[in-house]
Amino acid sequence: VCGSTQSHHRNSSSVTALERRSGAKTWAGIMTCGSVWLCATCAQKIEKVRGDEVCRLIETARGRGMIVVMLTHTFPHKIADSCRESMDGLSDALRKMRQRGGYQRFRKTLGFVGLVRSTEVTFGRNGWHPHIHELWVLDPVESSIAIHDLDQTDLEDLITAKIFPQWEAAARSTFGEDRAPTRDHGLDVSKVWSATVSLAKGAAREAK
Secondary structure (H helix, E strand, O other), rough: OOOOOOOEEEOOOEEEEEEOOOOEEEEEEEEOOOOOOOOOOHHHHHHHHHHHHHHHHHHHHHHOEEEEEEEEEEEOOOOOOOHHHHHHHHHHHHHHHHOOOHHHHHHHHHOOEEEEEEEEEEEEEEEEEEEEEEEEEEEOOOOOOOOHHHHHHHHHHHHHHHHHHHHHHHHHHOHHHHHHHHHHHEEEEOOOOOOOOOOOOOOOEEOO
């Protein structure tokens, strides 16, 4: 990481300036680490590529008549909580939720095709705040509850009503009663109408 963009690649004997078709300037022969978490330079480039991939996903899915929905999962946190503790807890709670039968059955009734996940970490007056964004791709043809006939508000309310109890139970099991998420702040659901939605903000992405 410390040597990223600071020296030439071990397989290159020289560094060459290049100009892409877009007009952007770049260098060939420079060593990069490829770390999305530790290197600001590499993270910016990776984020751009992943953001473009997410946009293409949304455009393709909507072009095929599918519905795209974004869900954001979070939980209460305190200034004394370490980043590692919160990150580990968030991952554990998400795993527990995905193993619950009610969660799996509901996704199937929606015509769930797959998801793209992004983990984002911010820092504020209450300390480290990790939260997870997920883009769900839903196929109305495979859905058993006619989701194509629901307006935006009804669809968002339906998903919230079914998923939040699953998330609350999983998070309570992980963090305890005093850090159980609330309905207003633990889960956000919104239908995605445009590919300009950015999901991959400096995050590790998982496609299922």
